Amino acid sequence: MKALTFSTFGNSDVLEYIEIPNPELKSDEILVEMKAIGLNFADVYRRKGNYHLKGNPPFIAGYEGAGIVVDANNHPEYKIGDRVAFADIPFANAELVAVNINHVLPLPEAISFETAAAILLQGLTAQYLATDSHKTTPGETVLIHAVAGGVGQILTQISKSLGANVIGLTSSSDKAKVAIEKGADHVFLYNDDWKSEVLKTIPKGVDVVYDSIGSTLTTSFEVTKECGQVVFFGMAGGDPEPVNPRMLMDTSKTLTGGDLWSYLNSKEERIKRSSQLFNWIIEGKITLSEPTSFKLSEGKLAHDYLESRKSTGKIILIP
Numbered sequence: 001m002k003a004l005t006f007s008t009f010g011n012s013d014v015l016e017y018i019e020i021p022n023p024e025l026k027s028d029e030i031l032v033e034m035k036a037i038g039l040n041f042a043d044v045y046r047r048k049g050n051y052h053l054k055g056n057p058p059f060i061a062g063y064e065g066a067g068i069v070v071d072a073n074n075h076p077e078y079k080i081g082d083r084v085a086f087a088d089i090p091f092a093n094a095e096l097v098a099v100n101i102n103h104v105l106p107l108p109e110a111i112s113f114e115t116a117a118a119i120l121l122q123g124l125t126a127q128y129l130a131t132d133s134h135k136t137t138p139g140e141t142v143l144i145h146a147v148a149g150g151v152g153q154i155l156t157q158i159s160k161s162l163g164a165n166v167i168g169l170t171s172s173s174d175k176a177k178v179a180i181e182k183g184a185d186h187v188f189l190y191n192d193d194w195k196s197e198v199l200k201t202i203p204k205g206v207d208v209v210y211d212s213i214g215s216t217l218t219t220s221f222e223v224t225k226e227c228g229q230v231v232f233f234g235m236a237g238g239d240p241e242p243v244n245p246r247m248l249m250d251t252s253k254t255l256t257g258g259d260l261w262s263y264l265n266s267k268e269e270r271i272k273r274s275s276q277l278f279n280w281i282i283e284g285k286i287t288l289s290e291p292t293s294f295k296l297s298e299g300k301l302a303h304d305y306l307e308s309r310k311s312t313g314k315i316i317l318i319p
Contacts (some may be wrong), residue, residue, distance in 0.1 A: 003094035004299040004317070005058035007048030012303040013249055017296065018295055020058060023091070023098035030078050030104065031071035032086075033098050036117035037317040038064035039294075039302055043093070047303065054090045062092030066107055066116035066224075077103055087120040087274070088264055093296065095319045102267040103275045110282050118291040118314035121260070122150035123277045125233070128263045129210055130158045133231045133256050138163025140207040143198060144184075145216060145225060146236065150314055153182045155210060161285040167201060170308040177287070191205035198223045213237035226251050233258030289313030 001022050006014040025031055036285040043061040045051035053059055066085035078101075085105045091097055107116055129151075130136045140171040142159050146152045147168025156166050160183040167185040170176050186201055188194040198206065205225030211217055212234030218241050220230045230257060232240065243255055264270050280286045289316040294302035299317065306315050 001095040002296070002319070003058075003060050003091075004062075004296050005060055005093075006047055007057040007059065009047065012047070012300040012307075014047065015300045015303065016058065016173050018298060019059065019304055020094075022096055022165055023094075025071065025073050027073070028085075028101055029098040030069055030073050030075055030101060032067045032099050033070045033111035034065050034067040034092065034095060034097055034319050036066050037062050037092050037296065037319070038117040038121060039306055039315040040064065040121060041306065044303060044307060060091040060093050064121045065092045065097070066113040067097070070096070073143055077101075078104070083109070083113075085116040085120060085274070087124055087270070088199065088261070093299065094318050095296075102309055103270060105270060108278050108282065111278050111280055113282065114291060114293070114316060114318075115288060117316045119154070119277065119281070119286075120274065122314070123136060123142070123154050123286070124264065125151050125258075125275055126155035126158055127261050127273055127277055128260060129155055129231060129233065130264060133233070133258045134208045134210075134229055136162040136164050136208075139165075141165045141167060141202050143167045143169070143206045143209040145169050145209070145211050145213045145220070146189060147179040147184055148173060149212075151212065152179065153289065156182045156184050157286045158280065161280070164207075167198060167206065169216075182287075193266075195223055211240075214240045215228045217241065217243065219252060221247065221251075221255075223317060224253055227253070229254040229256060231256045231258050293318055295319075 003020050005016050008014050046053045047060045064087050066246045069078050069082040076296040085107045086103050089099050120122040142164050144152050159166050163245045166184045168179040168187040179187045208229045210231050213218045214235030215237040294319045
């Protein structure tokens with residue numbers, strides 16, 4: 001099979017599209033022929049050598065994608081031709097992937113391979129943020145950092161469908177337009193005095209802030225109401241300053257951490273959460289920006305485009 005690989009760490013020049021042996025299936029795995037693969041910043045970090053990585057050189061990145069079963073490996077619940085997806089299986093940047101049966105997600109006919117590859121990691125993240133980290137209720141106001149990003153767009157739509165008002169933060173007027181199109185009620189720019197703008201809009205502060213930036217954590221608390229909550233789930237802008245527990249006590253505010261892998265902890269949870277996500281798409285509660293597609297053989301171009309931060313939608317790779 002062909003795969004997008006790297007044997008040394010570095011910039012996108014280290015990527016090689018080469019022929020390697022097919023995966024050898026373990027007893028608890030099935031073989032999936034990939035139709036679409038999601039590209040994420042984690043794959044860039046793996047290529048650079050500063051993120052966890054499985055296997056030995058030539059390394060294969062990628063954890064998310066969709067395809068069809070080509071070897072059910074004596075598992076009666078699957079058959080050749082079944083449409084499936086996954087969000088947490090390594091070595092996805094290849095024509096064939098060995099998928100542990102506990103991680104297989106049934107893919108409804110109404111969801112394309114491209115949509116599944118474009119939404120699973122970001123969509124499942126938005127799903128747990130809005131339903132577990134904070135249980136969104138009608139009439140609340142939520143503030144979403146990086147609102148035009150993949151998670152931000154989906155979280156905006158889920159929050160709106162659950163009855164919340166959404167304030168978004170982003171870096172440019174073009175990205176602000178994207179967020180408004182996805183349902184955000186107000187969008188402010190990081191280069192402006194966004195703290196003042198938020199408090200002008202909601203003088204007592206918002207009910208919850210979803211902070212994936214990190215370096216903004218202190219200000220996120222400053223725009224949160226008493227008894228409100230900040231959900232910290234990323235550090236795209238760098239490490240946050242330490243949080244003073246006395247501030248939390250004096251204001252009755254809550255800091256919650258968020259990590260997707262804490263929630264994708266069983267076969268049942270994976271299927272339940274992905275089914276809800278797929279149903280939201282089928283019902284029209286979530287719409288996706290058209291993903292940007294590259295051939296798997298064009299992996300270098302895809303990585304360069306992702307690192308340029310010019311994209312507002314998902315980047316997917318097509319074997």
